[in-house]
Amino acid sequence: MDKIEPKTLKGFRDFLPEEQIARQKMIEIIRKTYENFGFVPLETPALEYSEILLGKGAGETEKLIYRFKDKGGRDISLRYDLTVPLARVMAQYKEIKKPFKRYQISPVWRAENPQKGRYREFYQCDADIVGVNSMLADAEIISLIYETLNNLDIKKFLIRINNRKIISSFLKSLGLNEKENTLTLRVIDKLEKIGEEEVIKELLKIDLDQEKAKKILSFMKTEIKDLDDLKKIEDEYPKITEGVSEMRELFKAVSIFIPDKNKYQIDLSLARGFDYYTSTIFEVYLTDLKNFGSIAGGGRYDRLVGLFSQQDLPAVGFTIGLDRLFAALEESKLIKKQKSTAKILITFLEKELLNDYLKMTKDLRNEGLNVFFYFESVKLGKQLKFAAESEINYALIYGSQEKEKQEIIVRDILKNQQETIKFDELKNYFKI
Amino acid sequence: MDKIEPKTLKGFRDFLPEEQIARQKMIEIIRKTYENFGFVPLETPALEYSEILLGKGAGETEKLIYRFKDKGGRDISLRYDLTVPLARVMAQYKEIKKPFKRYQISPVWRAENPQKGRYREFYQCDADIVGVNSMLADAEIISLIYETLNNLDIKKFLIRINNRKIISSFLKSLGLNEKENTLTLRVIDKLEKIGEEEVIKELLKIDLDQEKAKKILSFMKTEIKDLDDLKKIEDEYPKITEGVSEMRELFKAVSIFIPDKNKYQIDLSLARGFDYYTSTIFEVYLTDLKNFGSIAGGGRYDRLVGLFSQQDLPAVGFTIGLDRLFAALEESKLIKKQKSTAKILITFLEKELLNDYLKMTKDLRNEGLNVFFYFESVKLGKQLKFAAESEINYALIYGSQEKEKQEIIVRDILKNQQETIKFDELKNYFKI
Numbered sequence: 097m098d099k100i101e102p103k104t105l106k107g108f109r110d111f112l113p114e115e116q117i118a119r120q121k122m123i124e125i126i127r128k129t130y131e132n133f134g135f136v137p138l139e140t141p142a143l144e145y146s147e148i149l150l151g152k153g154a155g156e157t158e159k160l161i162y163r164f165k166d167k168g169g170r171d172i173s174l175r176y177d178l179t180v181p182l183a184r185v186m187a188q189y190k191e192i193k194k195p196f197k198r199y200q201i202s203p204v205w206r207a208e209n210p211q212k213g214r215y216r217e218f219y220q221c222d223a224d225i226v227g228v229n230s231m232l233a234d235a236e237i238i239s240l241i242y243e244t245l246n247n248l249d250i251k252k253f254l255i256r257i258n259n260r261k262i263i264s265s266f267l268k269s270l271g272l273n274e275k276e277n278t279l280t281l282r283v284i285d286k287l288e289k290i291g292e293e294e295v296i297k298e299l300l301k302i303d304l305d306q307e308k309a310k311k312i313l314s315f316m317k318t319e320i321k322d323l324d325d326l327k328k329i330e331d332e333y334p335k336i337t338e339g340v341s342e343m344r345e346l347f348k349a350v351s352i353f354i355p356d357k358n359k360y361q362i363d364l365s366l367a368r369g370f371d372y373y374t375s376t377i378f379e380v381y382l383t384d385l386k387n388f389g390s391i392a393g394g395g396r397y398d399r400l401v402g403l404f405s406q407q408d409l410p411a412v413g414f415t416i417g418l419d420r421l422f423a424a425l426e427e428s429k430l431i432k433k434q435k436s437t438a439k440i441l442i443t444f445l446e447k448e449l450l451n452d453y454l455k456m457t458k459d460l461r462n463e464g465l466n467v468f469f470y471f472e473s474v475k476l477g478k479q480l481k482f483a484a485e486s487e488i489n490y491a492l493i494y495g496s497q498e499k500e501k502q503e504i505i506v507r508d509i510l511k512n513q514q515e516t517i518k519f520d521e522l523k524n525y526f527k528i
Numbered sequence: 529m530d531k532i533e534p535k536t537l538k539g540f541r542d543f544l545p546e547e548q549i550a551r552q553k554m555i556e557i558i559r560k561t562y563e564n565f566g567f568v569p570l571e572t573p574a575l576e577y578s579e580i581l582l583g584k585g586a587g588e589t590e591k592l593i594y595r596f597k598d599k600g601g602r603d604i605s606l607r608y609d610l611t612v613p614l615a616r617v618m619a620q621y622k623e624i625k626k627p628f629k630r631y632q633i634s635p636v637w638r639a640e641n642p643q644k645g646r647y648r649e650f651y652q653c654d655a656d657i658v659g660v661n662s663m664l665a666d667a668e669i670i671s672l673i674y675e676t677l678n679n680l681d682i683k684k685f686l687i688r689i690n691n692r693k694i695i696s697s698f699l700k701s702l703g704l705n706e707k708e709n710t711l712t713l714r715v716i717d718k719l720e721k722i723g724e725e726e727v728i729k730e731l732l733k734i735d736l737d738q739e740k741a742k743k744i745l746s747f748m749k750t751e752i753k754d755l756d757d758l759k760k761i762e763d764e765y766p767k768i769t770e771g772v773s774e775m776r777e778l779f780k781a782v783s784i785f786i787p788d789k790n791k792y793q794i795d796l797s798l799a800r801g802f803d804y805y806t807s808t809i810f811e812v813y814l815t816d817l818k819n820f821g822s823i824a825g826g827g828r829y830d831r832l833v834g835l836f837s838q839q840d841l842p843a844v845g846f847t848i849g850l851d852r853l854f855a856a857l858e859e860s861k862l863i864k865k866q867k868s869t870a871k872i873l874i875t876f877l878e879k880e881l882l883n884d885y886l887k888m889t890k891d892l893r894n895e896g897l898n899v900f901f902y903f904e905s906v907k908l909g910k911q912l913k914f915a916a917e918s919e920i921n922y923a924l925i926y927g928s929q930e931k932e933k934q935e936i937i938v939r940d941i942l943k944n945q946q947e948t949i950k951f952d953e954l955k956n957y958f959k960i
Contacts, residue, residue: 099835099836099837099838100579100580100583100835100836101836102580102616102617102619102620102836102837103577103580103620104572104573104576104620105573105575105576105577105602105604106600108573108575108576109573110570110571110572110573110617110620110621111569111570111571111572112570112621112624113568113569113570113630116568116569116570116571117568117569119571120569131869131870131898132893132896132897132898132899133893133898133899133900134868134869134870134898134899134900134901134920135869136545136548136549136867136868136869137543137545137548137549137552137869138542138543138544138545138548139542139543139548139551140536140542140543141536141537141540141541141542141649142574142606142635142637142649143537143540143594143637143649144536144537144540145535145537147532148532148534148535151532162575162598164596164597165596166594166639167639168538168639170537172537174574184534185534185542187534188534188535188536188542189542189544192544193914193917193918195902195903197900198545203574205574205575207598207599217573217574217575225903228903228904230903230904232882232886232901232903233903236901236903239890243893349882349886352883352886352887352890353886353890403531403532404531404532404533404534405531405534406531435568436566436568437563437566437567437568437569438563438566450664450781451784454664454781454784454785455784458671458784458785461564461565461675464564465564466563466564466565466566467564467565467566468565468566468629469566469664469668470627471627471657471660471662471664471665471668472660472662482625482627485625486625488566
């Protein structure tokens with residue numbers, strides 16, 4: 097019979113245990129940090145009506161989304177982020193108490209061109225605060241990113257912060273209308289990728305003149321070292337006052353939450369891709385590994401819930417891209433890989449002692465120890481090799497001789513040494 | 529502008545925090561138990577080539593699977609279980625060391641008709657042992673179910689066990705060929721649902737005569753109290769010897785792992801739906817809630833990996849249906865719901881004290897306490913009501929009077945009482 101070729105789809109991956117154990121540890125640290133800040137878990141489905149996920153303007157999203165008709169003829173899609181489903185939830189369940197702080201750690205799917213660190217299935221770790229119209233929520237969100245990266249033992253990162261109101265008011269002061277404003281934001285977002293010259297070219301394409309294009313670029317590149325520098329550009333473009341004063345409020349709170357002033361800075365060139373941001377926006381970069389792009393980002397989106405509801409609801413949040421972060425940490429050798437969750441291998445030497453092995457296995461497991469019983473009575477060397485290759489720390493060796501003396505041999509696989517202990521001492525031996 | 533109606537697809541659900549917190553706790557207990565037995569996590573993608581998931585025979589599966597063409601024209605599907613992807617992985621990565629014990633806790637998707645406890649997206653909690661051709665592995669798998677349910681505090685359940693070889697050899701001894709054998713198994717599997725009369729009718733439809741149909745039914749209904757009863761039917765149908773001797777070996781090991789003999793029994797009427805089982809099969813029922821059907825099940829499938837590989841690999845495993853189990857426990861009032869992960873609410877009374885509140889929030893979080901800071905300085909009553917409704921245990925109250933005296937009021941929301949403590953004592957107050 098013909099065999100089916102075992103392979104995965106382009107852009108999709110299997111996580112073998114060595115990697116998955118490390119990924120799960122990261123997820124646990126992230127989850128714990130989110131809960132430390134009082135966030136609660138919410139889970140939404142992988143599939144939704146396409147209408148919900150595409151919202152009003154499809155654009156870029158539509159090209160990337162996994163969309164199809166189900167057997168009932170419904171137009172459905174796989175979620176491409178966790179923010180739009182959250183907005184849908186907030187409109188659907190009016191009974192949810194605000195302020196609502198939810199987190200969700202789940203895969204999303206996008207038919208992007210697979211490249212280094214980019215996959216078609218990847219995990220997002222979202223945290224959002226809904227129902228709070230205060231920069232204190234934005235500050236808490238930024239400090240949550242900071243603490244999460246701290247808890248993950250990541251030292252070298254920078255949070256770049258901007259405010260959409262500043263950019264938009266500046267563009268309006270140049271005479272740009274709403275549509276030109278949106279298009280310009282999308283071009284600016286590409287600055288790092290395509291460079292200044294290309295940005296100018298693309299700005300000219302949306303019917304801006306040379307002078308405006310240059311002014312825009314120069315504004316974006318203004319270096320802002322502290323809030324005083326903001327004052328200067330505020331004097332030049334008085335319309336940006338609202339955004340600047342939000343930024344000041346934000347920084348006041350952030351400075352209390354984040355002791356290290358080198359970890360965050362204002363960056364007027366930051367635009368963020370999604371159209372739905374209305375105020376604070378930010379992205380996180382690993383300063384040693386800039387080629388990985390941003391590993392986290394977010395912002396305030398006060399009108400997204402309004403797509404599904406008579407009422408806008410203020411909201412602010414962010415996502416950590418788990419896969420890109422994992423890849424970056426792997427490159428920096430910050431991931432500790434481990435092949436096994438078991439601490440002890442119980443070897444199988446003599447068939448007559450099977451009942452003893454099974455009982456020993458059961459007893460040690462009941463003590464809370466993770467135990468692997470080797471199912472076949474093959475050569476001891478093979479069993480010890482298996483323990484070594486699986487990175488199981490200890491092997492227990494027990495034959496009729498040991499049984500007679502009521503002893504057991506405990507072999508430390510890593511240190512390649514062993515000792516004989518009284519059988520009675522076994523349970524306590526592994527307790528620290 | 530028209531609003532998009534916020535709604536989920538039929539058969540799909542949102543898990544609001546109250547439910548999701550409880551679900552996550554269950555998943556953590558299950559994961560911990562699996563690791564206690566030395567299983568390691570493996571994660572496979574949600575989407576695969578349809579060819580992989582459908583295997584050779586499509587049949588029932590094809591009707592239920594979410595299948596579509598992606599933008600590159602590939603025929604792809606959402607996974608409908610975690611067993612077939614595991615078989616694909618084993619064929620694809622020859623380097624995986626055996627015995628390989630992996631677990632995976634993930635959603636799967638089936639376009640089933642939604643009904644009580646049945647959804648189109650649901651979580652499976654799988655554990656499988658690959659590469660071991662011994663009933664000891666089957667025994668360990670069965671004892672893992674037992675320990676998992678124990679750790680979930682479920683008292684009333686029964687593991688029903690059978691062996692495909694017993695049924696098949698019996699059917700062969702009646703003169704049934706391979707195809708009739710397969711079709712008969714599918715009919716028998718429906719016994720509980722459709723009753724004896726319907727089973728007879730369906731058996732006659734696959735060209736069995738009345739006498740054979742009755743013999744089959746009577747065989748399935750044979751009551752087996754212990755291994756001695758097996759001996760009796762073995763005398764009647766000597767061809768079933770191989771299956772019976774496997775069952776004996778299995779029970780010897782199971783009896784060491786599971787002290788309570790009332791928790792498992794042989795049931796010759798058990799057939800299991802999937803065609804790929806080759807030997808041991810089993811299902812778990814909650815004895816108080818039989819209408820929920822089986823909440824876990826599995827068996828040995830020694831030829832599934834062979835679909836993708838030149839070589840068969842022996843394998844045995846099971847899955848727990850998390851959603852059905854959750855629904856059953858909810859009905860039995862065994863789920864403890866909780867609305868919040870935060871223990872402490874820091875109230876916001878005076879704007880002048882904002883920096884104090886933020887610092888307090890930060891400090892308590894650093895102590896490992898889950899803290900919710902109320903972002904707006906609204907009336908205290910509103911903030912305390914929020915704490916009560918969110919089931920946050922304690923509220924901290926701190927105004928300029930308290931600041932002057934270096935005190936803080938700790939209000940126990942549940943007990944509706946409060947005490948004033950020295951500000952310095954705050955960090956230690958919540959440590960137990």
